[in-house]
Amino acid sequence: MTKWNPWHGCHKISDGCRNCYVYEIDEKFGKDSSIITKTADFSLPVKRTKEKVYKTTADEIVWTCFSSDFLLEEADEWRVKAWEMIKERSDCTFLFITKRIDRLTVSLPADWGNGYDNVIIGCTCENQDRANYRLPIFLSLPIKHRFIACEPLIGGIDLTPFLSEKIEKVVVGGESGLGARVCHYEWVLQIRDQCMSSGVPFTFRQTGAKLKIEKKIYKIKRKFQLSQAQKAKIDFLPEAVTY
Secondary structure, three states, X not given: OEEEOXXXXXXXXXXXXXXXXXXXXXXXXXXXXXXXXXXXXXXXXXXXXXXXXXXXXXXXXXXXXXXXXXXXXXXXXXXXXXXXXXXXXXXXXXXXEEOOHHXXXXXXXXXXXXXXXXXXXXXXXXXXXXXXXXXXHHHHOOOOEXXXXXXXXXXXXXXXXXXXXXOOEEEEEOOOOOOOOOEEHHHHHHXXXXXXXXXXXXXXXXXXXXXXXXXXXXXXXXXXXXXXXXXXXXXXXXXXXXX
């Protein structure tokens, strides 16, 4: 797995952004997360060794822009070059998650067509309000590979109207950090059941820092949040999904 953060920083735009992990990490170093900057890794996908070989090996999933939002307004100009690099590295798969799916068409390559085969886009929806706004837009756009990320899950969501063959996977997770809000296990199971009814793969990716099961709230350290979700054994994977 390769991480590529071509730019850093973001602006909070919805309730799911309240306890953003990027802000939490930057604060420890006295950094202002609201200032958007291009990073030293901007050209990472196309960097080569002295032997002229790409440093990022072929067939890798490149986790893209996880310290910002790939569709951020301030990055519109930079994104033109980023798309060029993604096209050049058609031997790699680029995955990004966005809260700004309504901006996908800004700076989109002229040859995008129905989407690039090597791009996977995840649309986040933390509650029903954001699901109702973002997911109809998400489903209407030309994208080859798409998934829904209910992270951080801060309320119950009915995804049923949006689950179709266009959605390759649904990922669910609670909120992390010192100010994390409680994730109800009941909400997680409801989404899992919706996915099972629609035949859409489902993954409980991580518990978050506070998980309520029935009447008890469990406080879970960050290092155990992924493993505890896996121990629940509630994933629904009727077909192979490699991300």
